[in-house]
Structures are given as structure tokens and as C-alpha cells.
Amino acid sequence: MIKSQGHTFHIPVLGVGFSVDAPVKVAKYGISSVISLVDDGIMEQLRKHYLGRLGKIYIPINDKEPDSRSRRITAYLNMIDQIVKEEFDELKKSPFESGSEISNYFEMLPQFSKLKMKYNQMLASRDENFVKQLQSWLRSNIEPGSVNVNIMTKVDKANYDSNGAQLPTEFNDAHSALRGYALSDLESSIIFSAGMNPKLYGYIESFMDFFPDKSGKFKKKIVIKVSDFRSALIQGKFLAKKGLWVSEFRIESGLNCGGHAFATDGLLLGPIMEEFKNRKEELLNSLKEIFFPALQKKGIIIDSDNFNIDITVQGGVGTVTEHEFLIKRYGVKSVGWGSPFLLVPEVMNVDDYTLKTLCEAEEDDFYLSYVSPLGVPFNNLRNNSKDLEKKERIENGKPGSACIIKYLQSNREFTDKPLCTASISYINKKVAELKNRYSDSDEFQKEYDKVVDKVCLCEGLTIPALIVNEIEVTKQSKAVSVCPGPNLAYFSKVATLKEMVDHIYGRINLISHPNRPNMFVKELSLYIDYLKNKIEESSNSVSAQQEEYFETFLSNLLDGISYYKNLIQELTEETEHTREKIREDMEALEQKLLNLFITVVE
Numbered sequence: 001m002i003k004s005q006g007h008t009f010h011i012p013v014l015g016v017g018f019s020v021d022a023p024v025k026v027a028k029y030g031i032s033s034v035i036s037l038v039d040d041g042i043m044e045q046l047r048k049h050y051l052g053r054l055g056k057i058y059i060p061i062n063d064k065e066p067d068s069r070s071r072r073i074t075a076y077l078n079m080i081d082q083i084v085k086e087e088f089d090e091l092k093k094s095p096f097e098s099g100s101e102i103s104n105y106f107e108m109l110p111q112f113s114k115l116k117m118k119y120n121q122m123l124a125s126r127d128e129n130f131v132k133q134l135q136s137w138l139r140s141n142i143e144p145g146s147v148n149v150n151i152m153t154k155v156d157k158a159n160y161d162s163n164g165a166q167l168p169t170e171f172n173d174a175h176s177a178l179r180g181y182a183l184s185d186l187e188s189s190i191i192f193s194a195g196m197n198p199k200l201y202g203y204i205e206s207f208m209d210f211f212p213d214k215s216g217k218f219k220k221k222i223v224i225k226v227s228d229f230r231s232a233l234i235q236g237k238f239l240a241k242k243g244l245w246v247s248e249f250r251i252e253s254g255l256n257c258g259g260h261a262f263a264t265d266g267l268l269l270g271p272i273m274e275e276f277k278n279r280k281e282e283l284l285n286s287l288k289e290i291f292f293p294a295l296q297k298k299g300i301i302i303d304s305d306n307f308n309i310d311i312t313v314q315g316g317v318g319t320v321t322e323h324e325f326l327i328k329r330y331g332v333k334s335v336g337w338g339s340p341f342l343l344v345p346e347v348m349n350v351d352d353y354t355l356k357t358l359c360e361a362e363e364d365d366f367y368l369s370y371v372s373p374l375g376v377p378f379n380n381l382r383n384n385s386k387d388l389e390k391k392e393r394i395e396n397g398k399p400g401s402a403c404i405i406k407y408l409q410s411n412r413e414f415t416d417k418p419l420c421t422a423s424i425s426y427i428n429k430k431v432a433e434l435k436n437r438y439s440d441s442d443e444f445q446k447e448y449d450k451v452v453d454k455v456c457l458c459e460g461l462t463i464p465a466l467i468v469n470e471i472e473v474t475k476q477s478k479a480v481s482v483c484p485g486p487n488l489a490y491f492s493k494v495a496t497l498k499e500m501v502d503h504i505y506g507r508i509n510l511i512s513h514p515n516r517p518n519m520f521v522k523e524l525s526l527y528i529d530y531l532k533n534k535i536e537e538s539s540n541s542v543s544a545q546q547e548e549y550f551e552t553f554l555s556n557l558l559d560g561i562s563y564y565k566n567l568i569q570e571l572t573e574e575t576e577h578t579r580e581k582i583r584e585d586m587e588a589l590e591q592k593l594l595n596l597f598i599t600v601v602e
Helices: 022-029 040-054 068-093 101-108 114-124 128-141 173-182 198-206 229-240 269-297 320-330 339-343 352-360 385-395 424-437 441-452 463-468 486-490 497-504 519-537 544-570 576-601
Strands: 033-036 147-152 189-193 221-226 246-252 310-314 334-336 366-369 378-381
Touching: 022 033, 022 068, 022 101, 022 497, 040 068, 040 173, 040 463, 068 101, 068 147, 068 173, 101 114, 101 128, 101 497, 114 128, 147 173, 173 198, 189 246, 198 229, 221 229, 229 246, 229 269, 246 269, 269 310, 269 320, 269 519, 269 544, 310 320, 320 334, 320 497, 339 352, 339 486, 339 497, 352 378, 366 486, 424 441, 486 519, 519 544, 519 576, 544 576
Parallel strands: 033 147, 147 189, 189 221, 221 246, 246 310, 310 334
Antiparallel strands: 366 378
């Protein structure tokens, strides 16, 4: 089978419930997507829903049963895998006619794809025998998109038995999720995000599917989401020492992305990608030097040493010219398109209110918040129903949420067992402490507002899947949290899957905003605003450590601007007018940054 001739984009994980069943909707068309493994409860509910809809037997896995989290995840992923395989087999059998599933598969492919070229050749031919030969070849050479999964490495809460005793580490949330994926039938990739968790990475060794077979192939591949080259080298070496190979490093913009935002120290996406491009061979060879001896120590013998590393990128991409530039300039295998798919109900679980709010939102409605109980900046949408619910509870003197699902419990400030900082229990304890600490009403209010700002993401990010699939909701709130990237401000129309794919490849244009900035310009703007806010937060007293941090941040941003100025003429996919606009925007942002620095110095 001829490989690497299909799509050049992938759909990253979106929230928890938004993309939890996306592979069922897109994989048969050769499009890869990612399922979050945070919530086994939502997976169990969806497994019951899908099996019932298909007329298949559903055997429940009760959450009180031993190792229920891992077993639920395995069962759900096996079901998804089976549905995708069955639907793909049906697609391959469908006739080559307008509107058929197999025709839809080929119509969505990019024009430069070898598969698409063969398909067009088949359509244009009048030789019946030749057409049949081509159709047979086309059916044999297509493949479904990959059903990938994601684990946030730090969301690894410990769990307890019925007597209150803490269970062993392998029953922690992330560990159980890893085991659930490892024991599934899927042949795909697991994406680890949010930094390194040594214990979790060590646990990967327990499962042979992550090691190569004799020919050097993997049943399950490891992907690490990183924000810079140094992180890739450190994490890659850590795993290589255990005989584990990182098949892909997925670079994501620190701020021009959806979900939780992990800002770099002013390192911008362009320079980061340039370093990966220039040092890829160094990275590859460094990991091989460690990886092969580690395999030998484990007694794993392979016939091939032809291992490679794929580089992919995501964060703020919005046009075909940006998409193609990333592929051509940096040699990435795939480009992630995430937030725009929130406007594609055919793919994502988005309730009507949230969909309408997303469509009507403008630039200022997408902002970086601190509502996440994890304490990490979180991309947010103004007037989402979860925030409206939060405000109502505060106004009624009842801030916080009932902590039902419990995945984000991590704070031990008041109790031995961790609490979620968005929970009623934690907020009540914290507010009581603030009342004792602050006699000044203004100081108290300032700290109070920070405490009650947290929302329950466990509920807010999962409930859309239940609402859209019309699954009964009993205990939890129906209010929705949503975490789109700033790039979504420039899209305002509900789209079909085909329309969004056509936009990605430049066949149509879905951008409604007349002055959407280039993705590199937007990211730079976000970083300058981020730095400005950090400086304002410490305006009363700047420590030596903070001063060093600000200087490093500023230096990295200035280096990034210099890099982009030199790069502009290479943006050959763009028009001269667009290149000039990018140049003007960069210069204006550079001046804004220098003015900010002057203010700090004074």
C-alpha cells in the first residue's frame, strides 16, 4: 500500500466531550483525530448509547468494579475501533458515484495527493476496463484516519478503595488511562501533553505494544506534545533510555491555541519550528544512540534501524497559505486544525447555545482566563453557559460547584485528600480563611474574586457530548465550558465537514473577518499582551528573579521579531500586499514591545 498520500491535516483533541467520538465521524474519510482519555464515565455512557443505536449488546462496567476506569476506556476504544473498521469497509464497497461515501473520501483529499490524482484520472477516463482497474486500485490503497488518544500527564490523581486506603500508583487516573489504551485493540498513537510525568512514562514499559516488532513497526506509537526543542530532547532521551521511541513530536503554540495554555518564555512558534528543522537530525541521532542499546538490554531484537521522527504542528492556523507554508518551510508531516472544527456540528459535540455564541463572538470574546482548577491559564469564551452559571451562583451567595466527577482534585491546602479548587467545599474553606486574613474590604474582595472564579471543567467540558447525543443527564449541571483558541474569532459560519476540509485546502474560504492577522502576527500579539499582564501583576515590587524573567522574555520576543522580518519575503504563498501587511504589523508590535520595556525600566 502506498503511504503518506492522504490528508495533510489532523484534528487535535478539543476539550473532553467535544471530540470524544470524533473518529466515528471522520476516520472513515482518512482523517485522523484525537480522543481525550480524561473521563471514563462519559465514555461508558457513550458506549451504551452507540451499542444501543447499533443494536449490539451492551454489558455495563460499573464504576465500583475493580479497575473499572481502565476497563471502561479499553471497552470504549475497542468499540470505536470496531465502528470505524465496519464503516470504512462499507465505504470501500460503495459505488463510485456522486455523493457516495467513497466518492466523498476522494473529493475531500487535497489536489496534490497521489490518490486524488488517480481518482481524477479515473473520472476523466472513458475506457471501462481502465476505469475498473483504477477503481480497484483506489479501493486497495485508501486507509482510515488514525484513532489517536490524549493524556494530560499531570492529571494523574490518586484513587482510594472503599475503605479509604490509597490504591497503588498504577490506579492513578493517568496511569489507568494509559493502561486502558495499551490493552485496547487500537493501532494508533497516544499523545502525551502538559509536560513530563516520570512515573507515568516509566509505566509505559509495562506494555509490549509500545515496543517495536522484529521489523521495527509499532502497534502503538508515542507522541509528545512540546513547546520547544529542549523539551523534546529531554523527554525523548528519558523514554529512549527505557527502550521507548518517540515517533512524533507535536509542536503547539504556547498561547495561540485552544484549551490550557502553556506559555513559553517568549519563544515564538516560527523560531521554534526553525530549530526543529535545523536540528532534527541531531535529535534523531541523539535518541538512536540511547534507544538501540536500551532495546538490546531488554532482549528485543529488530531487523531494521530505519527509525524516524515526524514533526507536526498546531496552533492558530487558519488559511491554506499558512498551512502550506508550514509544510514546505519546516517539513512537517501534518498541521493541526482544532478550534475551527467547533463550528462543524457534523464532527464535534457542540450544543446549540454554545454554537450560536461561538458564531457571534468577536476578537475580545476570546480571552485567556484563570477559571481552570489546575491553576494553568485557560482559553475561554465570554458568556459561555458555565461562566453564566458561575456568576449566578456567586450572586446568590453560593459560589463553587458540587464536585461529582473529581478528576481535577489536586489541592491539599485544607485536607489530606485533595480537593478541587472549583468545589463548594474548597471555596467555603478558602473564603473563611480570607475573612480571617484580610480586614481591608478591598483586599478581601480582590482575593475573593480570584477564588470564586474557578469553574468545574470536569462537568463543563464533558456535558456537550451528553446533550448532543440526547443522553439523559441526572446529577451533573448542563452548563457548558468551551476553550477555543483565539483563531476562532475569524470564523463565524456553521460549516459541514466537507466545507471545512475545502477551506483547509483553499477550495473555498470560510473566514468572515476582513482583517484576520497572520498566525505569526497573532501569536506575537498574544505574547506581548501576556508579558504586559505579567508586568502589571508585579508592578508593586519586581524581584531580581522576575526581572531576569522579563528580560529573557523580552529578548526572546525581539529575536522572534527579527526572525520573522527576515522570513517575510519567503512567504511566497502570500500576495505582496499580504506580506507588506505582515511587515507593518510586525513593526507596530515591535514598537509596542519596546514601549513596554521602556515603561518597565522607568
